[in-house]
Amino acid sequence: MKSHLKTIATRTARALIFTSNPSILIDEFISLCHRRELSRAMEAMNSLQRHGIRADAVTYSELIKCCVAHRAIEQGRAVHKHICSNGHTPQTFLNNVLLNMYVKFNLLADARNLFDEMAERNVVSWTTMISAYSNNKFNGEALGLLVLMQREGVRPNMFTFSSVLRVCDGLETLRQLHSGIVKFGLDSDVFVRSALIDVYAKWGELDDGFCVFNEMVTGDLIVWNSIIGGFAQNGRGEEALDLFKVMRTAGFPANQASLTSVLRACTGLALLELGRQVHAHLLKLESDLILNNALLDMYCKCGSLEEASFVFEKMSERDVISWSTMIAGLAQNGQTTEALELFESMKSSGPTPNYITMVGVLFACSHAGLVDDGWYYFRSMKRLFDIDPGREHYGCMVDLLGRAGKLGEAIRFILKLQCEPDITIWRILLGACRVHRNVDLAIYVGKKILELEPGDEGTYILLSNIYANSQRWEDVVAVRKIMDGRGLKKEPGCSWIEFNKKVHAFMLGDKSHPQIDEIIMKMSLLMRRLMEVGYVPDTNFVLHDLEGEQKEDALQYHSEKLAIVFGLINIPKEKTIRIIKNLRICCDCHTFAKLFSMIENRHIVIRDPVRFHHFRNGVCSCGDYW
DNA sequence: AGCCATATAT
Numbered sequence: 049m050k051s052h053l054k055t056i057a058t059r060t061a062r063a064l065i066f067t068s069n070p071s072i073l074i075d076e077f078i079s080l081c082h083r084r085e086l087s088r089a090m091e092a093m094n095s096l097q098r099h100g101i102r103a104d105a106v107t108y109s110e111l112i113k114c115c116v117a118h119r120a121i122e123q124g125r126a127v128h129k130h131i132c133s134n135g136h137t138p139q140t141f142l143n144n145v146l147l148n149m150y151v152k153f154n155l156l157a158d159a160r161n162l163f164d165e166m167a168e169r170n171v172v173s174w175t176t177m178i179s180a181y182s183n184n185k186f187n188g189e190a191l192g193l194l195v196l197m198q199r200e201g202v203r204p205n206m207f208t209f210s211s212v213l214r215v216c217d218g219l220e221t222l223r224q225l226h227s228g229i230v231k232f233g234l235d236s237d238v239f240v241r242s243a244l245i246d247v248y249a250k251w252g253e254l255d256d257g258f259c260v261f262n263e264m265v266t267g268d269l270i271v272w273n274s275i276i277g278g279f280a281q282n283g284r285g286e287e288a289l290d291l292f293k294v295m296r297t298a299g300f301p302a303n304q305a306s307l308t309s310v311l312r313a314c315t316g317l318a319l320l321e322l323g324r325q326v327h328a329h330l331l332k333l334e335s336d337l338i339l340n341n342a343l344l345d346m347y348c349k350c351g352s353l354e355e356a357s358f359v360f361e362k363m364s365e366r367d368v369i370s371w372s373t374m375i376a377g378l379a380q381n382g383q384t385t386e387a388l389e390l391f392e393s394m395k396s397s398g399p400t401p402n403y404i405t406m407v408g409v410l411f412a413c414s415h416a417g418l419v420d421d422g423w424y425y426f427r428s429m430k431r432l433f434d435i436d437p438g439r440e441h442y443g444c445m446v447d448l449l450g451r452a453g454k455l456g457e458a459i460r461f462i463l464k465l466q467c468e469p470d471i472t473i474w475r476i477l478l479g480a481c482r483v484h485r486n487v488d489l490a491i492y493v494g495k496k497i498l499e500l501e502p503g504d505e506g507t508y509i510l511l512s513n514i515y516a517n518s519q520r521w522e523d524v525v526a527v528r529k530i531m532d533g534r535g536l537k538k539e540p541g542c543s544w545i546e547f548n549k550k551v552h553a554f555m556l557g558d559k560s561h562p563q564i565d566e567i568i569m570k571m572s573l574l575m576r577r578l579m580e581v582g583y584v585p586d587t588n589f590v591l592h593d594l595e596g597e598q599k600e601d602a603l604q605y606h607s608e609k610l611a612i613v614f615g616l617i618n619i620p621k622e623k624t625i626r627i628i629k630n631l632r633i634c635c636d637c638h639t640f641a642k643l644f645s646m647i648e649n650r651h652i653v654i655r656d657p658v659r660f661h662h663f664r665n666g667v668c669s670c671g672d673y674w
Numbered sequence: 675a676g677c678c679a680t681a682t683a684t
Binding site: 303402 | 683
């Protein structure tokens with residue numbers, strides 16, 4: 049019945065267009081615009097034109113919205129022409145609507161032409177033009193217009209600032225914008241506030257962002273998300289999680305963006321248990337691609353590939369980031385074959401790989417010693433996906449060659465590069481020198497790095513380790529002296545482990561943990577059993593000024609060993625012992641963990657700053673190659 | 675008008 053009536057109505061409407069009564073014509077025109085019936089509205093507009101009738105600005109603005117909704121560029125231009133026919137000049141309101149239309153169609157040049165020709169420009173006109181530039185990353189233009197508008201005496205509003213903040217090109221500009229915001233009394237607006245927090249966080253001045261947050265009397269979920277996201281992205285996961293709790297207590301229900309930041313914090317702190325709770329929680333929300341990608345990454349970086357694969361398989365939508373995350377995750381966890389297989393299936397049935405996907409693929413090859421495959425993928429990037437290799441890919445290639453012991457080839461590769469080799473490339477090569485104990489090259493490369501960055505403590509430490517490894521104690525002393533002279537200190541080793549919803553942290557030789565006596569007792573028993581199966585403490589990396597037995601003692605209390613024994617005591621036998629480290633694992637602890645996994649029949653995962661070690665049955669997933 | 679996800683090296 050309803051549809052029958054509708055048919056009659058439509059027929060009547062169609063007939064009306066061809067009547068010549070102007071007021072009926074215009075009513076029908078308005079109604080078509082409101083109903084977003086574009087093609088018939090256009091017909092109506094043309095017939096109005098034939099009768100020399102004009103509609104009012106509001107009606108035209110409805111028609112323009114209709115064009116935007118249908119993404120009808122040509123019709124939009126026709127409407128513009130119609131409005132301006134017979135020398136008419138649209139009022140500012142209508143010009144703004146037209147301006148907005150060109151911006152929505154991303155026709156920036158047309159928008160700018162109209163903007164320049166407008167007789168009067170109000171704050172909406174300026175803001176529309178500014179946000180068009182800022183959305184298209186024309187940062188200079190956007191910032192320039194903000195200055196011009198003020199010169200012409202137009203006061204920017206909160207819309208203007210929240211658009212322009214996104215293209216802020218540095219801290220200095222940011223501070224200027226911030227003072228402008230205060231000057232115009234816009235600093236209490238939630239939109240401006242969240243944008244300010246976000247930009248401070250992006251420029252690394254999180255504490256200033258936090259001040260903006262703290263000045264807030266009333267805020268909304270997005271302001272909370274901005275500050276929590278800021279902490280999560282700047283490696284300050286604990287604070288992100290604390291604030292999240294405060295937000296929940298304040299009565300704001302978490303949305304997808306909030307949980308994405310929480311997951312990112314979990315990822316940084318390797319809090320697998322908490323991550324799992326977030327997983328359970330997010331299933332109640334509408335599925336969100338970004339959130340799922342963060343979940344996937346969390347499982348990968350917490351070393352639980354089973355759960356990561358499960359999430360990946362179940363995702364209703366997967367984009368290039370999902371695939372890249374999974375490939376890199378498999379690679380970092382030593383599952384090279386799986387990583388490369390997944391890449392092959394991405395090529396045949398997934399999204400087109402991007403720059404970052406290829407970094408993951410090359411990483412997989414370099415860490416598994418697959419030199420030929422690495423070369424193949426490196427060379428195929430341009431041909432298959434039109435990706436120009438960049439510094440990151442060069443870095444992987446140097447790593448690939450260096451790790452495989454082809455140090456000469458690695459140097460030749462570096463020297464042939466189009467770009468000047470940067471400090472990262474030299475660091476990678478230095479790492480290869482350490483693995484292959486090439487002292488001479490290490491010294492050469494180390495000097496290169498210190499030329500570029502004289503205070504680089506990592507390089508001094510690596511050099512001293514390399515000297516120690518070849519028993520060149522005088523050189524070790526010399527390096528240490530330079531370090532002392534420069535006031536450089538080695539960051540103390542720290543490992544942590546999640547148990548009973550708490551994080552237990554261990555520092556080198558730290559005796560403050562409540563269970564430390566039990567741990568030390570268990571450790572000495574363990575050491576005895578390990579020695580029986582052939583464990584020999586490797587004291588090469590211990591400070592040179594200790595005597596033999598003291599060296600072994602220092603080794604015993606390496607933070608990861610303490611954490612392993614803590615896990616042995618507390619974590620149920622069938623569960624994986626998961627440990628996170630702030631420094632890379634040393635050879636001795638690596639051997640210790642391998643033998644431990646064998647004699648105790650336990651699965652241990654240790655995440656260091658760059659990769660994972662899965663120890664099972666006396667073997668490590670890194671293949672002793674790290 | 676504002677918030678959330680992927681990569682090399684140390």
